[in-house]
Amino acid sequence: MKRNIFLLMTCLASTLFAQTPSGKTIMDKVDDNMSAKTRIMTASMEIGSERTKRTMVSKSYGEGDHKSYTEYLAPAREKGTKMLKLENQLWIYSPSTDRTIQISGHMLRQSVMGSDMSYEDMMNDKPLLEQYKAEVTGTETVDGRNCWVVTLTAIIPDINYFSRKMWVDTERYVPLKEELYAKSGKLLKRITFSNIQKVAGRWYPMAFVYKDMLKDGSGTKMTIQEIKLEASISSNIFNLGNLK
Amino acid sequence: MIKFLFKGLMRDKSRSLLPMLVVSLGVMMTVLLQSILGGFLNETIESTANFTTGHLKVMTREYSKNSAQIPNDLALVGVDTLKKSLQKQFSNISWTERIQFGGLLDVPDSLGRTRAQGNVSGMGISLLKNDQEINRIDLKTRLVKGEFPTKAGEILISDDLFHKMNLKLGDKVTLISSGMYDDMAMYNFRISGTLHFGINVLDRGMVIADIEDIRAALNMDNSAGEILGFFTGEMYNNKLAKAAAQSFNAQYASSKDKFAPVMLPLSDMNDMGFLVAYSESIQTFIVVIFIIAMGIVLWNAGLIGGLRRYGEFGLRLAIGENKNEIYRSLIAESFLVGTVGSVIGVIAGLLISWYFQAVGINYGDAMKDATFLMPSVMRAHISLTTYYIGFVPGIISTVVGSMLAGIGIYKRQTANLFKELES
Numbered sequence: 001m002k003r004n005i006f007l008l009m010t011c012l013a014s015t016l017f018a019q020t021p022s023g024k025t026i027m028d029k030v031d032d033n034m035s036a037k038t039r040i041m042t043a044s045m046e047i048g049s050e051r052t053k054r055t056m057v058s059k060s061y062g063e064g065d066h067k068s069y070t071e072y073l074a075p076a077r078e079k080g081t082k083m084l085k086l087e088n089q090l091w092i093y094s095p096s097t098d099r100t101i102q103i104s105g106h107m108l109r110q111s112v113m114g115s116d117m118s119y120e121d122m123m124n125d126k127p128l129l130e131q132y133k134a135e136v137t138g139t140e141t142v143d144g145r146n147c148w149v150v151t152l153t154a155i156i157p158d159i160n161y162f163s164r165k166m167w168v169d170t171e172r173y174v175p176l177k178e179e180l181y182a183k184s185g186k187l188l189k190r191i192t193f194s195n196i197q198k199v200a201g202r203w204y205p206m207a208f209v210y211k212d213m214l215k216d217g218s219g220t221k222m223t224i225q226e227i228k229l230e231a232s233i234s235s236n237i238f239n240l241g242n243l244k
Numbered sequence: 245m246i247k248f249l250f251k252g253l254m255r256d257k258s259r260s261l262l263p264m265l266v267v268s269l270g271v272m273m274t275v276l277l278q279s280i281l282g283g284f285l286n287e288t289i290e291s292t293a294n295f296t297t298g299h300l301k302v303m304t305r306e307y308s309k310n311s312a313q314i315p316n317d318l319a320l321v322g323v324d325t326l327k328k329s330l331q332k333q334f335s336n337i338s339w340t341e342r343i344q345f346g347g348l349l350d351v352p353d354s355l356g357r358t359r360a361q362g363n364v365s366g367m368g369i370s371l372l373k374n375d376q377e378i379n380r381i382d383l384k385t386r387l388v389k390g391e392f393p394t395k396a397g398e399i400l401i402s403d404d405l406f407h408k409m410n411l412k413l414g415d416k417v418t419l420i421s422s423g424m425y426d427d428m429a430m431y432n433f434r435i436s437g438t439l440h441f442g443i444n445v446l447d448r449g450m451v452i453a454d455i456e457d458i459r460a461a462l463n464m465d466n467s468a469g470e471i472l473g474f475f476t477g478e479m480y481n482n483k484l485a486k487a488a489a490q491s492f493n494a495q496y497a498s499s500k501d502k503f504a505p506v507m508l509p510l511s512d513m514n515d516m517g518f519l520v521a522y523s524e525s526i527q528t529f530i531v532v533i534f535i536i537a538m539g540i541v542l543w544n545a546g547l548i549g550g551l552r553r554y555g556e557f558g559l560r561l562a563i564g565e566n567k568n569e570i571y572r573s574l575i576a577e578s579f580l581v582g583t584v585g586s587v588i589g590v591i592a593g594l595l596i597s598w599y600f601q602a603v604g605i606n607y608g609d610a611m612k613d614a615t616f617l618m619p620s621v622m623r624a625h626i627s628l629t630t631y632y633i634g635f636v637p638g639i640i641s642t643v644v645g646s647m648l649a650g651i652g653i654y655k656r657q658t659a660n661l662f663k664e665l666e667s
Contacts, residue, residue: 047425049317051503054425077463078427094430099418101350101358101430107420114427 023134023150029173030166031127033202036229038063042073043225047115048218056113057225065127067238078113082243083122090123093243100243115220116189116212120160131156132164142167142176143194161188172196172203187213200229263542263578264585267642270538271589271634272596276624277530278633279597283625285523289480289516294380297513298472299480300337300488302330304503307469314344316462317426319469320505327471334488338476340377341468343368343458347421347429349401349451351409360409364401364419366451368458368468372396380474383439383452389413390437399433399453402446406438413437419451423463431461473507482520485509534637535644542578542645567654574650575643582642583635590634600624 021029038061045056056078060070068085072078080095090103103110108120128134132152140149147167154162162183167176174196180189189212193205204227211219236242293299303311307318320326323341330339345366353359369377371393378384378392388403390413399417411417415435423429433453441447459465473488475481492507511520557570604623 049425051321052425092428092430097418097430097432099350099352099356099430099432101418101420103428107348107428110422110428111426112428114423114425 020136020148023136023152024129026136026148026150026168026173027129027134027152030168030175031129033172033174033204035065036062036200036202038229038231038233040228040231040233041224041226044223045113045115046221046223047113048221049114050216054114061233061237063233063238069237069242072113081113084238084240084243085123086238088123090119091240091243098244100240111212116210116215116217117220121189124160128152128164131159137165139170140167142169145172145176146170147176169196169203174203174205176205189213190219195223199227202229204229260577260581263581263642263645264588266538266541267582267585267638268589268592270534270541270641271586271638272593273589274530274534274637275590275593275630275634276596276600278526279593279624279626279630280600280622281526281530282523282627282630283601283623285519285526286479286625287623289510289519289523292514292516293474293480293510294382297510297516298340298470299475299510300473300485300507301510301513302326302339302471302473302492302505302507303469305506306502308506308508314346314469316343316345316422316424316464316469318503319343319424319464319467320471321467321503323466323468323471326505330471330473330492333492334473336476337473337488338376339471339473340370341455341471343455343462343464343469345421345458345462345469347419349405349409349449350418350420351411352416352418362405362409362449364405364449364451365446366419366421366453366458368453368455371452371454372456386439386441388438388440390435393436393454396454396457397433398436399451399457400437400439401435402448402450403438403440404447405449405451406435411435419461421462423461424467425463427463429462431457433457480510480520482509482511482524485511531633531637535641538637538641539644539648542642543648544645571650571654575646578642578646579639582639585642586635586638589638590631593634594626594630597624597626597630601626 040059040061042057042059045058047054047056054075056072057074058070058072060068062068066085066087068083070083072081080093082093084091084093090108091100092103093100103119108123109118111118112122131154133155135151135153136148137151138149140147146169148170150166150168152164152166161180163181165179165181167178168174169176174193175191176193176196178191178193179187180191182188189210191208191210193208195206196203197206198204199206204224206224206227207222209219209221302320304318304320307315307320310318320341327339327341330337345368347364347366349362349364350358351360369381371377372395383392383400387400389406390400393399399419401411401417413435417433417435419429419431419433421429421431439450439452441450455468459467475484486509489507489509489512492505496504496506511517560570561567601624604621606621
């Protein structure tokens with residue numbers, strides 16, 4: 001009898017172990033869902049500070065991870081502000097000054113339009129597996145969904161976040177929550193994804209809240225109003241001349 | 245009696261001249277020291293007040309906790325209403341709002357691309373409405389080239405930065421900074437003039453523009469980081485400032501809002517407490533030092549004079565005067581010497597102080613690498629105290645000196661005094 005129980009336990013454990021994919025496999029599957037060759041997206045960004053709430057609407061175009069162009073459509077003060085990212089360079093055009101300024105150095109640490117996201121966050125376009133070692137460190141439930149907890153630890157120096165923890169839906173392979181940590185272990189940012197929908201055959205979060213844990217306020221809520229994946233984008237879009 | 249003693253002093257100059265000279269010199273030094281030191285401390289306090297702290301400053305509670313970081317996202321809102329209420333509540337104080345900020349100054353080339361960039365720290369003050377702030381910060385003496393902004397969109401820039409960035413008057417520059425909502429703010433200015441402060445940190449990259457421009461640039465409509473209060477026509481008065489702050493803050497004591505306004509007196513800001521306390525106690529300090537030093541000098545002068553006059557004391561005792569009467573007359577004489585010496589010392593001290601008040605001592609060159617705000621010309625300040633500060637120690641030290649020296653009279657035996665008289 002004891003031998004049978006031991007065999008049963010061993011079988012169950014090996015079955016469970018076999019069912020747990022590796023961190024790399026999970027991250028590759030997440031990448032399949034989240035990355036597209038091209039994307040065109042209209043989104044609203046609600047920034048909740050302690051004193052006020054502001055909502056901005058933007059339309060952005062992206063090609064892979066290296067090129068993106070965003071134009072702000074509302075409110076009036078931000079309307080016409082454009083941002084262009086080409087590889088590791090970022091430019092911002094301000095219509096009120098009619099100036100295009102390259103964002104570099106310590107300016108990259110500034111917040112994007114007062115949100116909880118920094119320009120540095122925007123610029124980090126390298127695939128996660130090139131920067132981090134992924135390990136599955138557990139399973140948890142987020143919003144009633146079973147998730148793999150994937151811990152990513154930096155394998156390169158000079159990185160903004162030394163480690164990350166990602167809660168990945170075990171069925172749909174979309175992140176439902178992510179936490180970004182400093183080397184000291186201090187939690188710096190938390191992102192929660194919601195409204196997961198099927199877009200062009202892949203699961204995609206249509207809303208997320210980006211919260212800078214060092215700032216007061218309720219965080220920045222991004223809601224995707226319209227998204228087109230793998231759509232064709234004119235090459236003129238990713239051009240400095242297009243900013244003015 | 246006084247007339248008699250005075251005659252004696254006038255006729256026997258060896259009895260009065262030296263103590264009188266010592267007293268006059270000491271009193272003159274006291275008056276001079278009080279006016280120069282007082283003037284210097286006042287000027288230092290006033291320049292800090294005019295440039296940075298005001299005599300009083302109103303901020304939000306959160307802003308005041310992090311004021312070194314200039315957190316404009318925590319700035320006061322509804323400034324118009326708040327200023328009106330401050331003016332109503334404290335009519336003897338003039339209130340003005342300011343915005344401090346930091347950022348980058350970007351200079352475009354002919355194609356609009358960045359040609360040069362420099363770090364700046366800046367201040368938005370009321371420049372276009374009137375000259376009050378220009379005079380308060382003494383900008384007229386600091387203007388090197390060009391003129392003060394006469395219309396919106398103009399900016400004053402430090403002369404050093406102006407040359408470093410190879411700029412010309414009228415050039416367009418873009419200020420890149422953080423807005424009130426922590427967003428990136430960009431705003432164009434034309435350079436109307438350049439300034440030289442003589443203080444390294446300011447000359448490295450100070451810019452000054454009209455507060456309405458800075459409001460527009462940083463999205464701070466009807467907001468300001470700070471509202472500064474200045475006692476009308478008066479220098480800083482710590483007692484009044486503390487009382488005003490206490491009464492203002494009491495109104496918000498029950499509020500838990502971290503953006504509620506809070507008022508701070510100058511002595512509670514920028515480590516100015518020590519300077520204010522020092523300035524308040526300097527007069528007592530000078531008087532005490534003077535009494536001790538002069539007391540010792542006059543005691544010795546009295547001893548020498550007393551020894552010389554032992555024969556006279558002996559004669560006076562012989563003709564029936566008692567020791568107490570001699571001692572009293574000695575003190576009365578010293579009082580007269582002290583009074584006359586003090587009057588001469590005060591007049592001399594006031595004349596020299598007046599010269600230093602009008603002309604001042606320019607030590608700007610020695611302060612060119614200073615990292616903090618100090619006046620470049622040190623001026624004496626003649627106050628009501630200057631007129632009487634010399635009298636108290638002048639008379640007290642003379643009298644105390646004579647009292648100590650005169651004790652010898654009681655210690656001498658009458659018989660000995662007779663013997664000395666005979667010899």
